[in-house]
Amino acid sequence: MNRTLLAFLLLILCFSSSYSQKTNFVKAQESLDTNGEVNFTFKADNQAQFQEIIQFLSISHKHVDKNKLEVEAYANPETFNQFLQYGLDYEVISSIPEFDPHKSSSTKSTQAWDTTWDAYPTYTEYVAKMNYFATTYPSICTLETIGTTVNGRSLFVLKISDNVSTDEAEPEFFYSSSMHGDELAGFPLMIRLIDYLLTNYGSDAEVDNLVNTTEIFICPNANPDGSYDGGNSNIISNPTRANANGQDLNRNYPDNQNIGRINGNGGNTSRLHYDSTNNHYEPETEAFIKFEESRNIVLGANFHGGVELVNYPYDNTYNEHVDHDYFERISVEYATNVHNDSTDPTYMMVDYDSGTYPSPGVTHGATWYVVYGGRQDYMNFYRHSKELTIELSDTKFLPGNQLPDHWDWNKQAFLDLIKQANYGLQGSVTDESGNPLEANVTISGHDDMNLNTWVTSHSQLGDYYRLLEAGSYNVTYDAPGYTSQTIPVTIVNNAATVQNVTLAATTADPTASDATICENSTADLSAAGTGVLNWYSNVDDTVPVFTGTNYTSPALTSTTSYFVEDVITRPNVGETGNTANGGFFAGGENDRYLIFDCTESVLLKSVELNAQQAGEIEIQLQNSAGNLIDSRVIIVESAGIKEVTLDFIVPVANDLRLASAEMSTGFNLFRNNSLAGTNYPYTNGPITIKNSNVSTDYYYFFYDWKIAPIKSAREEVIVNVDPLPVANFTHVVNPADNGEVTFTNTSSDADTYSWDFGDASGSSTDTNPVYTYAASGTYDVILTSTDPLCGSDQVTIQVTVTVGTLGLEDDSLNTLRIYPNPFQSELVIALPGGFNPSDLKIDLFDIRGRLVHSAFEIANNDLQIKNLNLLSAGTYLLKIMDSESGQSLVRRIIKQ
Ligand SMILES: [Zn+2]
Structure with a gap:
């Protein structure tokens, strides 16, 4: 080694650290x-x-x-x-994607992702498949686009349920995946789960039961801009964790632990979940916040990757959730389920909180590491829901050929977790008419009112779902205007305890009297109460047929009930002067509130805000110590005056606070500071707004409070409808031809009767008279049937009688002379020639048709009727019959 080389090597050694950092x-x-x-x-x-x-x-x-x-x-x-x-x-870490899908999927057919399920779809294929599901299974599947990403992609949520286009009283369950765009295993697995549910419905009892009892919502990809980032935006090649604005969507949600809380908690002003560049929540986050606010999600899971475990709340605090044992149990159930179904002995076995909660594959969020602005905490706190975070694979971008295994391992756990939404405590809260009530459902001594662990019954359907670990609890149901109830319940794991509750109104029923009217007339009804009176056709109708004291019904044909309720309206309260000039606003204030008293529990429906621009605010209802009672995250879309819905149940208390718990940076809401302390207090009904927390010179943000009215139960008012009388009768003519007719009254709804027998003299007020006509003939018999309330009806029926063979007046018999008339004790009938006295029969009747005499003697071709002196004076009928000719004659004669 020469010196130069040695020096060079020493140089490298000296600078290797900084050289590596530079690299x-x-x-x-x-x-x-x-x-x-x-x-x-x-x-x-x-x-x-x-x-x-x-x-x-x-x-x-x-x-x-x-x-x-x-x-x-x-x-x-x-x-x-x-x-x-x-x-x-x-x-x-130089290469984010751990796998290039095209290396393995290039040899696959283009349908590999939805036939063998061992590849990822292109974005086009994903969009087409979601639409295919909705159009192919329209009776159990609808597709909603809940929003649009930064790059304009659609955010899809697919709903699967029976009667899918109706909101039913069923628990809502929500799966979503890949809000971290590079944590991809859950994305194709959710598409496959949708496919599994839709294609097995009707043939698989487990799937049928899930679809029929639950409203299942699935978002396979919550961050498509992240997943489809890179060179080709239609294929997954270089996915990113963040969205297209570089924001981690799972740090972007409102966070109850990391805000400038007014009292306690100190708050963290860094707002790391908030994108200060765009001064807004990310479009994906806004879409999910709005979707979740439109639903009542009971339970859900949010799929991620990079590790294999189930993570449960809280992520933002080391504290245990009041339902910690429940979360731990369903998480262990999931982890055990997939571990047992896997062929990989290490799958879902990692345990990051083993020191505190030893359970393989399951970890308490914050104990692992603290996350602020996560969706899990958002759902649990702001939506009173329950959500888990499930990490599906150690490899974030799981190779396509490993997807079928991960499906096999997770399939049953996916299904079993959905079932949990239907376990625990559930039921409905209604008023005495059976109408749904929005009520707070709290577990006494268990729920943490500061952490929103209680649930609310659905305002339109009345159903509620409280997932709970096995045990005995006391449940309290509270709704403004109704008497609270506390009921003991026993919860068994993996089973439903159903508790339906009817709450009694504290407002007295209106007084109203029943009425009786005649058929086809209207009823004039009236009621008395202390508020506005609403009249309904059915006890559980939502739209009144009339509002007011005096109601005139339509014409009625049968007995009908109406239901009248007394509605005590609550006037709006608070300052309405919300248009301030530019100097009168406060931006980003987290500690501004109005102080008010409430003397009777009410539902605070909404307030108005005046925003200088778009932004977000969390509005909190707090007690006098600043502890949370309820909260809402409000997204203000544009500048101007907005009415924002709160639906806060306000308790009876003094010094309550309506507070701005968090505002997005630079978001300016107009306050009114022109009051100079003169307009407080604002009192209307049970609410008195006394002051702001800064001074009486300022009125903060929340204008024109709308308070829900309070209602009585519905008093039934019965309109008895008396039918109109109908006259009718039948009759039988006596076969003896003596002129007697028996009348049978077949009238309805009448009390009294009047008969006119049509022969000028005969009448009766009997119900069923028997009348004897003196002469043969056809008579118009008129029956008048009368009801004392509803008037009369009349019928005319023709009655034909023959007396003897009456009706065939005989000329020759007419030639008979009868005398004297009037008579006293004896009558003579003078026979002309041609009559054989032995062929004749003589009968004498009184006026009522009774036979009084029939004997006679023959003398000198005359007939003599004697011994008539015992008859009383009056009119008699003499009937003469000729057996030879078959003819007869009746004559009216008078006894003196
Ligand atoms: Zn993740």
Whole structure:
């Protein structure tokens, strides 16, 4: 070795460290230039520095060793610069993708990704497949585009359920994958899961049960710009973790632990989950926040890669979730499930929290490493949901030929995790009419009100789902305007406990009287209450038929019920002067709040904001100590006055706070500071806004509060409908031909009757009269049937009677002379020639048709009827029948 060479080698030795860093620096710049991100490892000097750095760097799931202070990280140009200021050594991982899909898939058919499932789809194929699912299985599958990425790609969520276009009272489950664009195994596996559910529905009992009882939402790729980054945007060649703005989407969500909290917690003003360059959440994050706000996701999982484990909340605090045991159990169930189904003895066995929670394949998030702005914590805190993070493969970009194995290993675990959404405590909360109620469902002595672990029943469907570990609990149901209830329940693991609850209104029912009307008339109804009266046709209708005190029904044909409720409206409260001039705003304030008292629990529906530009705010309802009661993340799309929905259930308390818990940087909301202390307090109904936390000169941000009305139960008002009378009868003519007719009344809905028998003299008020006509004839019989309330009806029916062979008046019989008339004790019938007295029959009837005499004697060809002196005076009918001619005659005669 010569001296020159030795000197050269010494030189290299001396400078090797800095030379290597320079090389790394060049590599990093190249990576940042081409991909917008750099992937590297570093070792921190001490624990404090380590914790500080991992708060702004995006830590890979692959390599974290807190004890050795070593970590693998991703950075964008901004965060990499921040890291460089620490002057630490680092090693750039030069090739981010661990596998080039084209090396193996080039020999595959283009359909390999959806037939043998051992390749990745192009973006075009992915879009086509998602649309194919929706058009091929429209009865159980709908496709929603929830938003658009930075580069204009679609963010798809596919819903699978029976009656898929209806929101049913079923728990919602959400799978999404690859929000880290280079953690890809879950992407094709989710497409395959969709395919499995759709193609097996109707032939596989397990799939049928899942689809019929659950609303399953699946987003196979939450960051397509990251996955399809690189030279050819249609194929996966050089995927990145971040989105096209270089932002780690799993550090981009609102975070309850990392905000400038007004009281306690101190807060971290670095807002690392917030893109200060764009002054906005990333478009992908906004899309998911809006989608998740539109749903009531009960349980979900978010697929990643780089390691093989199930990670459960919290990521942003070492604290245990109140449902820690539940999370640990379902995570162990998943890990055990896939481990047992795998052919790789090391699959899903890593345990990063073994010292605290020893369970292979399962790790408590923060115990592994702390993440702020992650979606898991967002879902658990802001959406009162439950979400796991599942790392599917040590290799982030899993080679295509390993996808079928990973499907086989995870398939049953995918299905079993969905089943968990239907276990635990579930049921519905309704009012006394059976209408759904939005109520807080809290587990007494268990839920952490500061960490939003309680759930709310669905405002439109009333259903609620509270996933819980086995045990005995007391559940409290609270809704403003209703009496709270606390009910003991027993939870069994992997089974549902159903508890339906009816809450009684605290507002008294309105008073209203039943009514009785006649058919086809209207009813004039009235009710009395203290508020606005709504009238409904059905007890559970949502739209009233009338609002007001006096309701006139439509004409009714049958007895009908109406239901009237008393609605105590709550007037808006607060300052309405929201148009300030440019001087009166405060940007990015995290500690501005209004102080108010509430004397009766109410639902605060919404407030108005006046924004100077687009941005985000978290609005919190806090108690007098600044502890959280409820919170909402509000995305303001554009400048101007906005009404924003809060739906906060406000308890009875003094010195409550409505606070800006976080505002995006530079986001200016107009306050009103022209009040000079003169307008406080604002009192309306149960709310009194007393002050702001700064001074009475300022009114902060939240204008024109809308308070939901309080309702009574619905009082039933019965309208009894009395049918109109219908007159009708039948009749039978006595076959003896004595003029007697029996009438049978077949009228309906009448109380009294009046008969006119049509012979000028006969009438009756009997219900079913028997009447005897004196003479043969056809009579118009008129029946009038009367109801005392609803009037009368009349029917005329012709009745034909013969008396003897009445109706055939005989000329020769008419030649008979009968005398005297009036008579006293004796009548004589003088027969003309041609009559044989022995052929004749003589009957004498009284006026009611009763036979009173029929004997006679023959003398000198006359007939003599004697011994009539006992008959009472009056009109009689004499009937003479000739058996020879078959003719007869009736004469009216008078007894004196
Ligand atoms: Zn990830």
